[in-house]
Amino acid sequence: MNKWWWLLLIVLLWAALGFAIFGFQPAQKASAAPLPGEVNRIVSTAPSLTEILFAIGLGEKIVGVSNYSDYPPEAAKKKKVGTFWQPNVEAVIAAKPDLVITLGFSQQKNLAERLRRIGYNSLTLNIKKISELFDAIETIGTATDMRVEAKALVSGMRGELRNLSASAATEKKVRVLFVVQREPLRVVGRQTFVNEMIELAGGENAIGPTLHKYPPIGAEQVIACGADVIIESAMTGQDLAKQKDKAIQYWSRFKNVPAVRNGRIYVIDGDTVSRLGPRLCEGASAIARCLRPGLFAR
Amino acid sequence: MTELLTPKKLVVRIGLAAVLLVAVALLCSLIGPESISLKRAFAATQEQGAINPDYEIFVRVRLPRIILAAIVGAALACSGVVFQALLRNPLADPYILGISSGAGLGTIIAVISGLNWTLWGRSPIAVFAFAGALGTVWLVWFIGRITGRAHVTGLLLAGVVVNAFFSAVIMFLTSIAKSQQIHATIFWLMGNMTEEKLAVLWVGSGCILAGILTLYFISPRLNALSFGEDDARSMGINIARTQTIAFAAAAFITAMAVSLSGLIGFVGLVVPHAVRLVSGPDHRQLLPLSGIIGAIFLVAADTVARIIVAPAQLPVGVVTAIVGGPFFLVLLVKYSRKVSWVK
Amino acid sequence: MSSIIEVENLSFSYTPERTILKDLGFEVTPGTFLAIAGPNGAGKSTLLNLLCRLLKSKSGIVRIDGAAIDLYNTEELAKKVSVVRQEFVPAFEFSVVQTVMMARTPYYTQIGFETKTDTEIVNEAMEATDTAHFASRALRSLSSGERQRVFIARALAQNTPILLLDEPTSFLDLKHQVRIYDLLKTAQLEKGKTIVAVTHDINLAAQYADVALMLDGNCGYHTGKLEDVFSLAQIEKVFGVKTFAAKVGEENFFLPLGKFAKDRGIINTSNNTNKRK
Numbered sequence: 050m051n052k053w054w055w056l057l058l059i060v061l062l063w064a065a066l067g068f069a070i071f072g073f074q075p076a077q078k079a080s081a082a083p084l085p086g087e088v089n090r091i092v093s094t095a096p097s098l099t100e101i102l103f104a105i106g107l108g109e110k111i112v113g114v115s116n117y118s119d120y121p122p123e124a125a126k127k128k129k130v131g132t133f134w135q136p137n138v139e140a141v142i143a144a145k146p147d148l149v150i151t152l153g154f155s156q157q158k159n160l161a162e163r164l165r166r167i168g169y170n171s172l173t174l175n176i177k178k179i180s181e182l183f184d185a186i187e188t189i190g191t192a193t194d195m196r197v198e199a200k201a202l203v204s205g206m207r208g209e210l211r212n213l214s215a216s217a218a219t220e221k222k223v224r225v226l227f228v229v230q231r232e233p234l235r236v237v238g239r240q241t242f243v244n245e246m247i248e249l250a251g252g253e254n255a256i257g258p259t260l261h262k263y264p265p266i267g268a269e270q271v272i273a274c275g276a277d278v279i280i281e282s283a284m285t286g287q288d289l290a291k292q293k294d295k296a297i298q299y300w301s302r303f304k305n306v307p308a309v310r311n312g313r314i315y316v317i318d319g320d321t322v323s324r325l326g327p328r329l330c331e332g333a334s335a336i337a338r339c340l341r342p343g344l345f346a347r
Numbered sequence: 348m349t350e351l352l353t354p355k356k357l358v359v360r361i362g363l364a365a366v367l368l369v370a371v372a373l374l375c376s377l378i379g380p381e382s383i384s385l386k387r388a389f390a391a392t393q394e395q396g397a398i399n400p401d402y403e404i405f406v407r408v409r410l411p412r413i414i415l416a417a418i419v420g421a422a423l424a425c426s427g428v429v430f431q432a433l434l435r436n437p438l439a440d441p442y443i444l445g446i447s448s449g450a451g452l453g454t455i456i457a458v459i460s461g462l463n464w465t466l467w468g469r470s471p472i473a474v475f476a477f478a479g480a481l482g483t484v485w486l487v488w489f490i491g492r493i494t495g496r497a498h499v500t501g502l503l504l505a506g507v508v509v510n511a512f513f514s515a516v517i518m519f520l521t522s523i524a525k526s527q528q529i530h531a532t533i534f535w536l537m538g539n540m541t542e543e544k545l546a547v548l549w550v551g552s553g554c555i556l557a558g559i560l561t562l563y564f565i566s567p568r569l570n571a572l573s574f575g576e577d578d579a580r581s582m583g584i585n586i587a588r589t590q591t592i593a594f595a596a597a598a599f600i601t602a603m604a605v606s607l608s609g610l611i612g613f614v615g616l617v618v619p620h621a622v623r624l625v626s627g628p629d630h631r632q633l634l635p636l637s638g639i640i641g642a643i644f645l646v647a648a649d650t651v652a653r654i655i656v657a658p659a660q661l662p663v664g665v666v667t668a669i670v671g672g673p674f675f676l677v678l679l680v681k682y683s684r685k686v687s688w689v690k
Numbered sequence: 691m692s693s694i695i696e697v698e699n700l701s702f703s704y705t706p707e708r709t710i711l712k713d714l715g716f717e718v719t720p721g722t723f724l725a726i727a728g729p730n731g732a733g734k735s736t737l738l739n740l741l742c743r744l745l746k747s748k749s750g751i752v753r754i755d756g757a758a759i760d761l762y763n764t765e766e767l768a769k770k771v772s773v774v775r776q777e778f779v780p781a782f783e784f785s786v787v788q789t790v791m792m793a794r795t796p797y798y799t800q801i802g803f804e805t806k807t808d809t810e811i812v813n814e815a816m817e818a819t820d821t822a823h824f825a826s827r828a829l830r831s832l833s834s835g836e837r838q839r840v841f842i843a844r845a846l847a848q849n850t851p852i853l854l855l856d857e858p859t860s861f862l863d864l865k866h867q868v869r870i871y872d873l874l875k876t877a878q879l880e881k882g883k884t885i886v887a888v889t890h891d892i893n894l895a896a897q898y899a900d901v902a903l904m905l906d907g908n909c910g911y912h913t914g915k916l917e918d919v920f921s922l923a924q925i926e927k928v929f930g931v932k933t934f935a936a937k938v939g940e941e942n943f944f945l946p947l948g949k950f951a952k953d954r955g956i957i958n959t960s961n962n963t964n965k966r967k
Binding site: 349350351352353354435437563564566567568570571573574575577578580581582583584585586623627628629631 | 742744763764765767768769771772773775778780782783784785787788789791792793795796798801802803804809826827828844848
C-alpha cells in the first residue's frame with residue numbers, strides 16, 4: 050500500500066523537524082530571572098499582594114493590579130489587569146511587566162504558568178497562613194531588592210502581634226463564632242488564617258475541627274457551639290451600623306447562645322480580615338476589641 | 348454535489364477553504380481584550396531590548412491559541428464525520444462511544460491523586476485524559492466486537508453502558524473530592540483554550556494531521572460502508588480492517604483533542620452536517636472540508652469566548668453549545684421526518 | 691467446461707435445532723441463468739449468502755471458479771461475485787452515478803479516485819440498465835424500480851463473472867419486472883455472465899432461466915434443467931398448493947388455485963390436460 054508508506058514518511062519527517070527545532074526536551078524556555086535590582090515594572094494579581102508591595106515601598110513600580118485592589122487609595126488608580134478569579138493575560142502582557150506576582154490557587158497558578166511558558170517572569174506565592182505571609186513578604190523583598198524594607202515590615206508586624214497576644218494571654222479564652230456568610234451560614238473553620246488571628250487575639254473558635262476550611266453549618270451547631278462572641282465580617286462598601294442592625298436581627302432567633310443573650314454581636318470591616326496582608330495587625334486588633342472591649346478600648 | 352468528484356475539484360475546494368481559514372485566523376488574531384495592531388507589532392522589532400506588547404500578545408498569546416483552536420476543531424470535526432459514517436447514524440458525535448466519560452474519569456483521577464510531574468511538557472491531567480479516552484474507546488470497541496453480527500448496535504449499546512458506569516464513578520469521586528479539585532476538574536472538562544508551548548502544538552498538530560490523512564486514505568471505503576456492511580463487503584471492502592482503522596484513527600485524534608483542550612461539544616456533531624449539506628456525502632471531500640470548517644468554527648467560537656465577557660473568559664464549550672444546540676434541534680426535526688432510522 | 695460454482699455437501703443451520711440446508715450439492719456451468727425457488731424459509735436467501743460468503747458454513751464446500759470460497763480474500767471474491775440485494779436506502783444522500791461508481795472502489799488510484807477505465811465501465815453499466823439519464827439524481831428520489839436498476843448497474847460495474855440476485859423484482863411493477871429480467875438475460879447472453887437469481891415468481895423465472903434449483907423447505911432439493919425442476923408435480927408438492935399448469939404459446943405457466951377459484955372445472959381437469967415433457 051504505497052500511500053501508507055508516504056504517510057509514515059511524512060510522520061517521520063514531521064517528528065524529525067520537530068526535534069530539530071525544539072530539541073529533545075521541550076523544556077520550559079525559562080528566561081533568566083531578572084536581577085532584583087532590575088525589576089521596575091511589577092504586576093500584582095491580588096489585592097493582598099498589592100498591599101504588600103505598597104507596604105514595602107514598591108508602590109511606584111506597580112504597573113498593573115487586579116480589579117479590587119483598593120488599598121492604599123493610590124492602588125485604585127493603577128491599570129487593571131482582570132479580576133481576582135480571572136486575570137486577563139493580555140492585559141498583563143500589555144503592561145510590559147518585569148515580574149508578575151500571583152497567589153497560589155489554581156487559576157492564578159495557571160496564569161503564572163502560562164506567563165512562564167510565554168517567557169515572562171512570575172512569582173507564585175502561597176499565602177494561607179500567617180507564617181506564609183511573612184515568608185512571602187521576605188520573598189518579594191528578595192526578588193525586588195527591597196530586603197531591608199521587607200524585613201522591617203515583617204519584624205514590625207511580628208512585634209505587634211506578640212504584644213497583642215501577650216495582653217490577651219492572661220485572660221480566659223473567649224469562644225468566637227466568626228461568620229463569613231449568613232445565607233447559607235458559613236463560618237471560619239480552624240484551618241484558616243482568620244482562626245490564627247482569633248487565637249492571637251485571645252479567642253478560641255467555637256466550632257471544632259471541620260473538613261472544610263469555611264464550613265457551612267446548620268442551626269444545631271450554632272446552638273451547640275456556645276459562642277461568647279459572634280463576629281461578622283462586613284461586606285465591602287456597606288454601612289457598618291446598618292449591617293450590625295441586620296445582624297442582631299438575624300441572630301435574635303438563637304436566644305440561648307451566650308453571645309446573643311449578652312448582646313455581643315459585632316460587625317467589623319471585611320478587608321482587614323479577609324485579605325491576609327500587611328493590615329493583618331489591624332484585623333487582629335479589631336477582633337481583639339470585640340473579644341475584650343474593656344481591655345483594648347482605643 | 349451529485350456529480351463525480353475529481354482530484355482537481357477536490358484540490359480547488361480544499362484550497363479555497365484553506366484560504367478562508369487563514370483569513371479568519373488572521374482576523375481573529377486581531378480581536379481580543381487588548382487592542383493591538385499588526386503594524387505596531389512588527390514595526391518596532393528592531394528596537395533593542397524593548398518589549399513590544401503588541402508583538403508579544405500577537406505571537407505569544409493569540410497565535411498559539413488560534414493554532415490550538417484550529418487543530419482541535421479540525422480533529423473533532425473529522426472524527427465526527429467518521430463516527431457518523433461508521434455508525435451510519437447522522438446524530439453520532441465523537442464522544443458517543445465513551446470518550447467523554449473516559450476523559451472525565453482520567454481527569455478526575457489525575458486531579459485527586461495530586462500528581463505534579465509533567466510528561467513531555469503536558470500536565471498530568473492532559474496525559475490521564477488522553478489515556479482515559481483511548482482506554483474507554485478500546486473497552487467499548489472490545490465489548491462491541493464480542494456481540495457478534497449486529498456490530499453497530501453492539502457498539503452503541505456498549506458505549507451507553509460504559510458511559511453510564513463511568514459517569515457514576517466520576518460522580519462518586521467528585522463527592523469525596525475537595526472543592527478545589529472539583530473546580531479544577533469541572534473547569535478542565537468544560538473545554539478551554541490556553542496558550543500552549545510551540546513544541547506541544549507541533550506534536551499535537553502532527554498527530555492530528557496524521558490521523559486525518561489516515562482517515563482520508565480510507566474515505567472511499569467509508570463511502571461504500573454507508574450502504575451497509577453487507578453491501579460494502581460484496582463490493583470488495585474489507586469491513587473489519589476498515590472499521591478498525593477508522594475507529595482507531597478517529598478515537599486517537601479525538602483523544603488528542605480532548606487532552607489538549609478538554610471536552611468541547613457540538614463541533615463534531617454540527618460541522619459534518621453543515622458541510623454535508625453543501626458538499627454532499629462523498630467522504631473524500633466531506634472529510635477534509637469538515638476538518639477545515641471545523642477549524643474555522645472553533646477559532647471563531649474561541650474568539651467570541653475571549654471577548655464577549657472580557658476580561659473574563661467564557662469556556663469555549665459554552666459558545667459551541669449555544670450555537671450548536673439550536674442547530675442540533677433543527678437537525679433532529681429534519682431527520683426524524685425522513686426515511687426511518689437505518690439498520 | 692468446468693463449473694464456475696460448485697457446492698458439495700453443504701449444510702447450514704442458524705441454531706442447532708433448525709437446520710436450513712442439509713447436504714446440498716449442485717454445480718453451475720459458466721454463462722447460465724440459474725433460478726432458485728422454494729417456499730418461504732426454505733433457505734434461498736441463506737444459500738445466496740453462503741455463495742457470497744456473507745455466511746460461512748461449517749460443513750460442506752463452496753467453490754467459486756475452482757477455488758474454495760474460504761481461500762479468497764474480500765477483494766478477490768468481489769472480483770468474482772457481485773450481489774444485488776433487496777432494497778436498502780443509505781443514511782446519506784448519494785446520487786446514482788456516485789452509487790454505481792462505488793463498485794469500482796477496489797480499483798481506485800492511490801489517492802482514492804477512479805481511473806478512465808472505471809468511468810467507462812460505469813457508463814456502460816448505466817447505459818445497459820437505462821439509468822444514465824438520471825445519473826445526477828439522489829438515490830432517494832427515485833422509484834423502487836429505478837433504484838433496483840441502479841443497484842443492478844452497480845453490480846454490473848463490478849464486472850464480475852457471477853451475478854447473484856436476491857428477489858430482484860419483488861417490489862416492482864409488471865413493466866419493470868420484465869425489464870429487469872431482460873437486462874439480466876442480455877448480460878448473460880452478451881457478456882457471458884452467470885446469473886443466479888432467487889425468486890418467488892415461478893412464471894417469470896420459467897421465461898428466462900436455463901436451470902433451476904428448487905429447495906423444498908425440508909432440507910431437500912431438486913436441481914436440473916428448468917423444465918425438469920419446474921414440473922407440476924414438484925411445484926404442487928413443494929409449495930403444498932393446488933396448481934393449474936398451462937402452456938401459453940411456448941411459455942409454461944403455473945397458477946396456484948385457492949378455495950374461491952372461479953372455474954371449478956379446471957381443478958378436476960388440470961392434471962389431465964397438461965401433458966408436459
